Amino acid sequence: MGATYRALCRHGFAALTMQHIADESSRSKAALHYHYETKHDLLVAFLEYLAQRFEARLLGVDAVDPEEQLFSLVDVLLDPSDRADDREFRTAMLELRAQAPYDDDYRQRLAEIDRFARERIRETIANGIDCGVFRADVDPTETATFVVTVASGAITRRVTLDAADPPIAAARRAIRAHVESHLLGAEGEVRTE
């Protein structure tokens, strides 16, 4: 999986071959083919590995305060890799996402990742409403979709426009502003306390 990551960063998704992945690992191409019949099969396994890591990172966020919990989840969404120089990887992932309409296996895994992130955020917002931190008139499902949409847009714009960090930082600020005005509520707004 590490070799697949490195090969994707080096060659991108479109040009990737089993040989590239073997070159990044201690295994031969034949050994890779023993486990994964095709590049497609290996990439599906890689997506499953990414989904597990991503889900583990989202589950690892465990703050007492729902607001802090929500912002920590947003940080995981906006920085899906542990690595600082992950631009190549995000690019390869966008290429893979663009293939999803042609490939049920990719689409299912990506949909699962998206669903997991939305559900974790929805649950955090619902908890925040239950304990009176967030307003009772907030729709947790709608807000969770909004958050993943902003994150997705920021990552797409960052990859596409070579704009370095600004889209990511702007997304963080936008989500924070949304939380402050819609979830925490302004004066005169109904709160559940």
Next chain:
Amino acid sequence: MGATYRALCRHGFAALTMQHIADESSRSKAALHYHYETKHDLLVAFLEYLAQRFEARLLGVDAVDPEEQLFSLVDVLLDPSDRADDREFRTAMLELRAQAPYDDDYRQRLAEIDRFARERIRETIANGIDCGVFRADVDPTETATFVVTVASGAITRRVTLDAADPPIAAARRAIRAHVESHLLGAEGEVRTE
């Protein structure tokens, strides 16, 4: 350009050949090569054509009321094609966007489209502030970036997740909520009137 559009919808970006484009047009492949040396050159010309059309659609939005103007611009962003069944085309465009980090020509054209959209929205918000419809403490540049980020995320999620219209409709609602709470202001907020 129409033939390129149809060929992209039919074959996607990765598999596209000059022959596919010729097949959708009344010209031969040789005639295409006379005008465009490579597929890359033709796609750059196609992006320029799309940019012109998109810019014309954004310029064509000319409402008196800044709020109405803003929502009409959002509608152009969220529905970049005139066609109802544009999912194939959006998919091909996402594939092309994912190639932008590898291709300066694509990246420059996409950045120009993004810049034009942001500038048009920024200008609309600034006008709205000047005539007292929007709050004076709104940052037009930041808000414009937020709007294009939400639109970009909605389109990426729609293509990737096969979720039909919900991401687009959710983006529209999210932008509307943002405008209502941040630009138009709640009771007790400072307004420029």
